[in-house]
Amino acid sequence: MLDAIPDLRSLAVLVAVADEGSFGAAARRLDTSQQAVSERVRRAEAACRLTLFHRTPTGAYPTPAGADIILQARRVLESARELAEVTEAQRDPDHAIAHVAASQTVLDHYIPRWLAAAGSGHPGLRFRVDGGNSRAVAEAVARGETTLGFIESLSVPASAAGELTVAVVTVDELVLAVPAGHPWAGGEVDRETVRATPLIVRETGSGSREVAETRLGPLVPPRAELAEQAALPAAVRALGSPGIVPAAALSGAADLRAVRVDGVAMTRPIRAVWRRGGRPRGAVALLLDAARTVR
Structure with missing residues (x-):
C-alpha cells in the first residue's frame, strides 16, 4: 500500500x-x-x-x-510538520522553534509583547515570525506553511476559511491621522468628507483596508497605497494628507493627531488562526496564551 x-x-x-x-x-x-x-x-x-x-x-x-x-x-x-516539531521539542525541549505568521499591525504592535510573555520562564524558546497581510497569513496557515497565524481583517478570507480554526484574542483600533498642522487636527469630520478625500491607506487584501472601507464606505482612489504598516505614519507626515493608521502607532508621535470621524468607530478583532483538526502545542500554545492575556 x-x-x-x-x-x-x-x-x-x-x-x-x-x-x-x-x-x-x-x-x-x-x-x-x-x-x-x-x-x-x-x-x-x-x-x-x-x-x-x-x-x-x-x-x-x-x-x-x-x-x-x-x-x-x-x-x-x-x-509531517507537526511530527518534526514534536521530535525537535522532545530532542531539545529548551530550544523549540515556534513558526508563526502575523499581519502587519500585529507584527508591529503586538507580537513583541506576546513573544516576551511567552518566553518568560522559557528562555530557550525561539520564534520565527513571518509577516504579510491578513489574506496572505490565513492562506499560509491553511496551506500548512506555518503553524499559527494572527490576522486583523473583519472576517477570515474565504480562500482559507474552510481549513481554519479561528479565535479572537484581542481588539484593535484604527484612527484617521493627520499632521499636527492640518486643518482637521484636533477636530471632527463627517464620513462623507473623509470618503471624498484621497487618503493614505494599506493595500487591498489587508485587514486595515477592509476595516476602513467597511466602516467608512467606498473611498475615492487613495493618495498613497502602502504595503508596509510601519510606513503609514511617515507617509502622513511627508505628504501632509490624512491616513488610516493603527491607534497604537500614534503613541509618542507628537507631530500627528487623531481625528474623530462622526459616528464611526474603526475597531476590529485580532484573530488567531490554525489548521482545523489540529491544536497549538508547545511554544506555539504559549504564544497563543500570551496573545489572549497580554494587553
Whole structure:
C-alpha cells in the first residue's frame, strides 16, 4: 500500500502546482527548476497510477482525482510538520522553534509583547515570525506553511476559511491621522468628507483596508497605497494628507493627531488562526496564551 503513496517532497510539489496554477510558478515558489517539478509530478502520478493534473498551454489544474489527492496531501504535510516539531521539542525541549505568521499591525504592535510573555520562564524558546497581510497569513496557515497565524481583517478570507480554526484574542483600533498642522487636527469630520478625500491607506487584501472601507464606505482612489504598516505614519507626515493608521502607532508621535470621524468607530478583532483538526502545542500554545492575556 505504501508504494502507492508519493513521498513528502512530491506531495509538497503537488500542493504548490495546485496553488500556483502552473509548473513554472510552482518551481519559482519552491526555488527549483520546472524540470524538477515536472519529474516530481510524473513520479507521483506513477505511484498513484492516476493523472493528477490537466496540462494546458496556460497552466495546470487538478483533475477530480488530483483534487482529492491534493486535499489529503495538505493534511499529510501538516501532520509531517507537526511530527518534526514534536521530535525537535522532545530532542531539545529548551530550544523549540515556534513558526508563526502575523499581519502587519500585529507584527508591529503586538507580537513583541506576546513573544516576551511567552518566553518568560522559557528562555530557550525561539520564534520565527513571518509577516504579510491578513489574506496572505490565513492562506499560509491553511496551506500548512506555518503553524499559527494572527490576522486583523473583519472576517477570515474565504480562500482559507474552510481549513481554519479561528479565535479572537484581542481588539484593535484604527484612527484617521493627520499632521499636527492640518486643518482637521484636533477636530471632527463627517464620513462623507473623509470618503471624498484621497487618503493614505494599506493595500487591498489587508485587514486595515477592509476595516476602513467597511466602516467608512467606498473611498475615492487613495493618495498613497502602502504595503508596509510601519510606513503609514511617515507617509502622513511627508505628504501632509490624512491616513488610516493603527491607534497604537500614534503613541509618542507628537507631530500627528487623531481625528474623530462622526459616528464611526474603526475597531476590529485580532484573530488567531490554525489548521482545523489540529491544536497549538508547545511554544506555539504559549504564544497563543500570551496573545489572549497580554494587553
